[in-house]
Amino acid sequence: MTERLAPRTILLLTLPPLLWAGNAIVGRLLHDMLPPVLLNFLRWALAFCFLLPLAGPVFRGEAGLWRYWRQYAALGLLGIGMYNALQYMALQSSTPINVTLVASGMPVWMMLTGWLFFDVPISRKQVAGAVLSIAGVVLVLARGEWRHVLELRLVAGDLFMILATIAWSLYSWLLLRVKEPAAIRANWASFLLAQVAFGVLWSGGFALGEQALGAIPVHWSWALVAGLLYVATGPAIIAFGCWGAGVRAAGPAIGSFFVNLTPLFTAVLSSAILGETPHAYHAAAFALIVGGIVISARR
8 A cells, every 4th residue: 555545546446336336237237148258258358459559569578578477367367357257147146236235345355365365464444444334335235224134135146246256356466466567557558458368368268168068149239239348448448447556556455445335336326227216325325335435544
């Protein structure tokens, strides 16, 4: 962690949850149009094509990327090949709000991952912030009435999302391990393209395995094309670029609390799509989540 939560850092860490909320909704809308792992592959293949004109020189020998291919292969596997595929698999049997709510355990997984694998101590303020932030998410889950929590039933999709959250925690901590030349990270497009290149290979291999197991056929339509364009640009290129910069500024532990804004944004977007008006408990949940961020970020 290199700085306090400056306005620029807050913006960098808030925009990804908003875009990822849209990703969860679109992923659910497309779940019966094509297989989930293939969706992930097509998403990142498109993102690769969009990024290549901006950062193609990163693949040249003098850029130094290939000497650190193992590092970027790991980032591509965890952040692109696994996290997003598992999320789309989760959306096959779970709702967008449920999926993003399960991901609300991110602060806990992030703290445990940092403590177990990166020798990062856990502070009391982080624990208090995690409890407060998760309480806000549970309030959304309960729709403002705590008795609804007892009605929650986890499905296979929720299990996939837990695995995805663990993969994302490892990915976020690995972002802080800087071994490669500074020029690669100096350009956000170059840094992201280096990860996407390996992520496309991983997701392509996973998609072939999915097809071999007998996946559903693809039902092409303009809605599917529009959905693919969205998930390949907003939640992929823009969100990942902002997340990487925000995590380098504030650290993964603090950044993880912003991920808890995703279910809140998902609830609001779902309400807008369904023509429903947001409720007072959305505002209360927002206050709890932001309170968790503030407490955890205090020095």
